[in-house]
Amino acid sequence: MERISRREFVKRTAFAGALLTPLPAILEACSSGTSSSNKTTKLTIAAVQGAEDGPLKKVAPMYQSQTGITMEVVEFPYDQLFEKLVTTFQANGSSYDLCMMDDPWMPKFGTMGALQPLDSNFGFTRDSDIPAIVYDVGTWPPPHGPVPPSEQNKSQHLYGITIVGNVEMFMYRKDLATTAPSSWDDVLANAQKYNKSNFYGYVIRGKATNPASSDSLPILWSFGGDIFDSSWKVMLDSTASIDAITFLTQSLKKYAEPGAENTDAGDRDRLIAIGQAFQSTTWPAEVTGVVEAQGVSQVIGKMAYIPIPKGPGGKGLGMMGNWLLGIPKGSQNGSAAADFIKWLIKTDNMKTYVQNGGIPTRTSLLNDPTLGQANPYFPALAQSLAANPNWRPRTDQWNAVETIYGTAVNQAVAGLKSPKDALTAAAAQIRTTMKQAGYPS
Amino acid sequence: MRAGRRRLSRDERLAYLILLPALGAVFVIVTIPFVLVVIQSISADDGTLVGLRNYSRALSNPLLYDALRATATYSLIVLPIEILFGLGFALLVHRTVRRPGLRAAIYVLAILPLVVPPVAIGVVARLVYAPSYGVLNVILERFGAIHQEINWLGDPNLAMLAVASVDIWQWTPFVYLVLFSGLQTVPRESVEAAQLDGADWWAQFRYIDLAYLRPLFLLIIFFRLADVLRVFDHVFILTGGGPGTTTQLLSLYMYRVEFKYFDSGQAAALAVLVLVSFSILYRLISRALPLERT
Numbered sequence: 001m002e003r004i005s006r007r008e009f010v011k012r013t014a015f016a017g018a019l020l021t022p023l024p025a026i027l028e029a030c031s032s033g034t035s036s037s038n039k040t041t042k043l044t045i046a047a048v049q050g051a052e053d054g055p056l057k058k059v060a061p062m063y064q065s066q067t068g069i070t071m072e073v074v075e076f077p078y079d080q081l082f083e084k085l086v087t088t089f090q091a092n093g094s095s096y097d098l099c100m101m102d103d104p105w106m107p108k109f110g111t112m113g114a115l116q117p118l119d120s121n122f123g124f125t126r127d128s129d130i131p132a133i134v135y136d137v138g139t140w141p142p143p144h145g146p147v148p149p150s151e152q153n154k155s156q157h158l159y160g161i162t163i164v165g166n167v168e169m170f171m172y173r174k175d176l177a178t179t180a181p182s183s184w185d186d187v188l189a190n191a192q193k194y195n196k197s198n199f200y201g202y203v204i205r206g207k208a209t210n211p212a213s214s215d216s217l218p219i220l221w222s223f224g225g226d227i228f229d230s231s232w233k234v235m236l237d238s239t240a241s242i243d244a245i246t247f248l249t250q251s252l253k254k255y256a257e258p259g260a261e262n263t264d265a266g267d268r269d270r271l272i273a274i275g276q277a278f279q280s281t282t283w284p285a286e287v288t289g290v291v292e293a294q295g296v297s298q299v300i301g302k303m304a305y306i307p308i309p310k311g312p313g314g315k316g317l318g319m320m321g322n323w324l325l326g327i328p329k330g331s332q333n334g335s336a337a338a339d340f341i342k343w344l345i346k347t348d349n350m351k352t353y354v355q356n357g358g359i360p361t362r363t364s365l366l367n368d369p370t371l372g373q374a375n376p377y378f379p380a381l382a383q384s385l386a387a388n389p390n391w392r393p394r395t396d397q398w399n400a401v402e403t404i405y406g407t408a409v410n411q412a413v414a415g416l417k418s419p420k421d422a423l424t425a426a427a428a429q430i431r432t433t434m435k436q437a438g439y440p441s
Numbered sequence: 442m443r444a445g446r447r448r449l450s451r452d453e454r455l456a457y458l459i460l461l462p463a464l465g466a467v468f469v470i471v472t473i474p475f476v477l478v479v480i481q482s483i484s485a486d487d488g489t490l491v492g493l494r495n496y497s498r499a500l501s502n503p504l505l506y507d508a509l510r511a512t513a514t515y516s517l518i519v520l521p522i523e524i525l526f527g528l529g530f531a532l533l534v535h536r537t538v539r540r541p542g543l544r545a546a547i548y549v550l551a552i553l554p555l556v557v558p559p560v561a562i563g564v565v566a567r568l569v570y571a572p573s574y575g576v577l578n579v580i581l582e583r584f585g586a587i588h589q590e591i592n593w594l595g596d597p598n599l600a601m602l603a604v605a606s607v608d609i610w611q612w613t614p615f616v617y618l619v620l621f622s623g624l625q626t627v628p629r630e631s632v633e634a635a636q637l638d639g640a641d642w643w644a645q646f647r648y649i650d651l652a653y654l655r656p657l658f659l660l661i662i663f664f665r666l667a668d669v670l671r672v673f674d675h676v677f678i679l680t681g682g683g684p685g686t687t688t689q690l691l692s693l694y695m696y697r698v699e700f701k702y703f704d705s706g707q708a709a710a711l712a713v714l715v716l717v718s719f720s721i722l723y724r725l726i727s728r729a730l731p732l733e734r735t
Contacts, residue, residue, distance in 0.1 A: 208683030259572025262594040400702035414684030
């Protein structure tokens, strides 16, 4: 056998390495080329981990058995899902055929042009049994309200179909109070009346950023305040906005749980479920997951669910938190993905989905008395959806704005700043952010 | 022929050739991303060059100074306490525990906090400090130390102490392990000679042990400062940076700029600024604490 020198050995090894390195990529390229030319055999869904995707995971195998298409649900925690989707869309990746999206993400994805239009590409039309607002929230640019400057010349398309019809509602102990609070003044009066040692009159979800923002926006809107007006002018430091946040962080806080500035949804649900609090805002998933969950809650059947109470102007505005399914632009299986969405929102299939813990968007299902028995919040949700709840401002800057606003509310809840000082500083920061992003702020 | 230049020997060339994959990996993993970050820091989202505008925006954002203040406060709490506790424990074990089995058991116990995922530690810490059901308040109430529950995570000062305490619990064992290994290298003869000369424990520590530990202090400060810059998980879980921005450390702030604001230019500028300023800080520390034993 030929003896080779050390030098020669290193040379040959390096050469062989250089030849073999791209082999996996070549093989991968060959295999993906093959599969794209065949019928779809698998759909991959990027989903949010938790109560929102649980029912989806339960019904996906039914679709699989009917069509033979393997359904893979890849779960991520809330924050990571958003980051994962943004980075995937930036790279026009084809990892996911469907993605679950929280409705405030739609502006970001719409602006990025990250999704395939469901109406023009796949023939989706509006169904009269599903409230118009549910379609509106999946449409980009938004059909009403201010449109971001960069999006004003784009044509509207439907990019997402709601599969979790979340709207923020209000809950209170109906075994203690016989009449429902119709206004925030009633809420305050009840908070004062029922507050006692170790039983809190109101629960504030005041943890910094998203929790504080979600908890306070319905109050802000119901008091006539807002973050932006119809032309993107920041109005967070307006009298109405300051009054709203003062009401939450000073008037209601007197009767709220200790550590409200660090309370998130889980902490709120725990206080309600162990019978230590009278009332709060809530989301459907909190109701099914904790407050009305057998073996978990001590207040099953004792809570009532109503739309958000009215503010001084006589309006009560709930907040949408719909979860939508969309088809990423990079997906090679758009038609099959669209078929799955169509299958999922059919009345019968949605009923099965609801029976597995899903939150419907169909009015007929929300008003179905059989389903309503197991889901006592359905009538309130139907009323909230019918009343055209607000959505969070439709701007791709929403995450930044929410972080600034949610931090300001948290500062006010913690007593670090007065509501006026916190909102004035937040308004200035939001103006700077929006101006840098090209908005007329 | 030019003076000072000579042909590399065959062995030298082979050595460089063998080093090449490692250097190549460093180039790909470290150098290229760093260059990309620098480019991103002077670019807009659409890729156009904007000069130092991102740096100017980063430096003019008041939240940066809140984050720097929080990070400095956090460091000033955790570093001295970890070093003092770690040193004290290392000296205690070194001087009083002689049985190898017991030393090994302490070693294993010290390793445990280091291998627990920070997320798990954050969740457990939340169960300790949370209002109304937090274990700490319950214990303090049972022993009559408090009559009204303490708002550990809602009060700005206490929230900082709460997040710092988690760091102290997790990383004091690291300081102990490093310093204990340093104490093992102190020659027995030097200690015995000092004892014969009548040196008390303080003199032994000051004139013998400390000389061997000094380079390790530098190592600890380097590692811990780098870690403090990366602290994220337990702060995110415990306080989310709140109340307000009082516990929003630099890492959490940079995360929010990149992944909440999606302002890649500003986030890249922040990353470069942090890298440069901490390189300078490291240089100053290494000058103040020379590696050579005196």
